[in-house]
Amino acid sequence: MSNMGFLIDRLRMHPRAATLNHYVDGALSPGQRRRISTHLLACRACRATVDSLAALQSATRALSDPPMSPTLLARMQERRLRGDNVLLPRADDSSHTTPLALASNSRVAAVAATVMIAVVGFFTLSGNNASASTRVGTMSFSTSTPRAGDTITIVYQAPSIFAREHALFARVRMYRLLASGVQQRTTAPEIQRVRMHDDGDGRFTGQFVLPVGVMMARMAVENEQASQVDSRARSYWTMLAHDAKGQPLFDALMIASAGSGSAQWETLHKTATRTVAAFPDSIAAWHQLAFLEHVLRGETDRAAQAQFAERLATFDAKIRVAVPSAEADARLMRFAQTIGDTQRAQFWRARLERDDPRHPQAVLARAVDIIGRYRGTSMATDRWREALPAMEALWNDGGYISDNVATFGYQLSMWANDADALSRWGPRYIASDSSSMWTAYAVAQSFTRHASLRAQGMDMLRRLLQPVDSVHTPLRPLAQTVADFTRSRAELRGSMLQALGEALLVDRQPVAARDTLRLAGQHGWNLTRFRSLADATLRSGDTASAARAYALVAADPETPKPFEQVALNHLGWSSRDARWKAAQAIAPDTLLARVLSTSTRLPLDIDSLDVTDATGRRLSFASVARNRITVVAFGLELSERSPLDLVRMQELSDALQRDGHQLITFALRDRPADADRKLKTLGIRFRVLFDDAHNAQRAFEANGFPMYFVLDANGDIRFAYSDLGKVRMQAHALATIPREVR
């Protein structure tokens, strides 16, 4: 045999890689094994392969169990006590369909502007894939065209968070029309809790009567203790009242698209689209759609803008020659204002003033004029005081019809720092928004800042501080569990206690002030609160405690450096004083603990979150956010008039970078074609991403429109809806936690 032939023979005899794997696994027959063994004696290459396979096998068998966090049992028990449930697959279910597949079969389709959304489709499941398997169920109704007085059967297929429940409740918020007009006004929402019984296999049914006069019913599902809530990812299930022909009532659609109940913007936009399709001759419907279009996409959709302009022109031509109607005047005026047609807006305003000068929209326009007339470049208090008589006259001349005038008047009296005006406008403002405790708190706090109103303000705060923690309170939003509501109430209580404590301090009651501010400072971390507590504690005679509070404020990176000297001046100490050194020594750890006590943990599926950069390149959010602590800010406008202070954002970005973290901002509107150029023109060097598909908005939007968040290096949200002044400290705090236990 020639050498070449020998080699060819040798090559032909080499076993395949799979065979060598089987050899190492001991999966060959005895005869096969003998042949391979014989080959290995003469073949170095195959012997090396077998040796390395065997070494791998040996190393794999020798792998020890990775260490598990010692806190895992405690965390599981804590979740169990919170009522967390998980539905596990069976051990032997080979035909089990993954929950993700079920969710993706049920996604709601997008709707074109001219096509009416199928009423049945309106009630089918939506919601994001990642959560549908455990948190979002499906709901259907016995009728898709309910009328007032109808009894409707609700059928709900529960997700795994309700796996152990035998009864669930549909919590229904109902809206009645108070006044129909350019803006639909509703009465304060009513709440009903509809019990649903377990039919087995996770299916629950209940019955609900749509009361007469109710235009819209919006619902979420919760368990008995309201410790778990399915709000359909905050898009809720909605029932609209219909007429005898099976059409949804116009007012029902308008209420549904008007933002009642804080539903997601996209849900409102879909409803507005549906309204226009059903009522194409309604100016109000077109105006509402134009407004929501502007909110979601600004003016980037040229085709939509052109369509709105064309509709406005059509309505304009028609109404000019029709019988005068103040309501039509008002609607055209607002429509024109929304799409920026100044000329038509002025025309229709003039017509409105002629036809009904006391129409709410006419009154509101005059209120806006008053504010505009007196707004000078200096915003001086005296200038605003001059505007007060005009606003008071407007109120007396029919302005009381408009809630917005109450808001303007209150704001004006604040800017003017006028106690007398505040005493009148404060109660009017509260009456215009009677269901909001935040409004009442704001007014009470503003009262405490004036000597003549302080006692009244303090009484208001004390009344507001009465505990409200019933699971049935109508104040609890649909999407919130009792725990969430209690937590948000705790924040409000902290603010109210702070306002009361500061008022007591001014009122020369330092001990009461100190005790109240201590209560206020028990929760969370608020620099102004700690500072007020330090002042009150010092005035009550407890210097040591005051020093600790001052040191805590001084330890926060957002506190200006000169504050330390201010504190020392108050204390009458020098910076070398051992007591001050001792207070400073413990302050950083105390501050860290406080900051971390306010942290949460909301998993964010950053791997499936696609965004685009300024050049239009698509990328995964994970690729920018993973492995670094990230502050995320929403709402950037690519213009000088951005609601985000660009200079401040740049400073924050630079500071975070120095700390080893990063800032990422999301633009408010869709990406313009020249985004890259605009960023350079504005001198923006921090990272800007675009979210045209609103994926990021949906992912972050748990409790309202997203603003500031701090993510850990795994991409989980640890501080949600944060304060821009706090994010740097929060990022620093996260950096101190070992990554394994985040």
Added chain:
Amino acid sequence: MPPRSVTSTDLIAQARSGSADALSHLFTQHAPAVYRVALRLTASIHDAEDIVQDVFLGLPHALRGYQEHGTFDAWLKRIAVRYALMSKRGADRREAREISAAPDDASNAPDIPTQLTLERAIAQLPVSLRTVFVLHDVEGYSNQEIASLLSIRAGTAQVRLFRARAHLRAALEQSV
């Protein structure tokens, strides 16, 4: 506390009825094994911890379907594997995470550099290969069982296994 190698029928029955103590005992005995397989399948400490918690949270309800064929360990592990496979969160596009594999007792430990390197190499495998490798070579499932779990053919599972081994061998050789 019951002997580690035996899970008493009483303990299971109590956990099934909702006893928190019994569940804690089961957790102490079996969670490390669940964590091990979850961690290697997901290559994520965070996800593995979530999976362990979820498995034990759902265990009382799942025990209604436990019929005591075979050992409890094997039954629980099958559920954990199924759940971990269902719970993959964008695993197809996820970067591999660095996994700490340092054993507690260094004096009895195998070659630590090799273990750390091998763990990392496993974590860095493409997810389809990693899944098969972990289930077969680490957890001892057969090709048929793996094919059933992943809804693929047995031949496909085998090909993926061999490719995973080839990847790992190359990675380990480069690290020497």
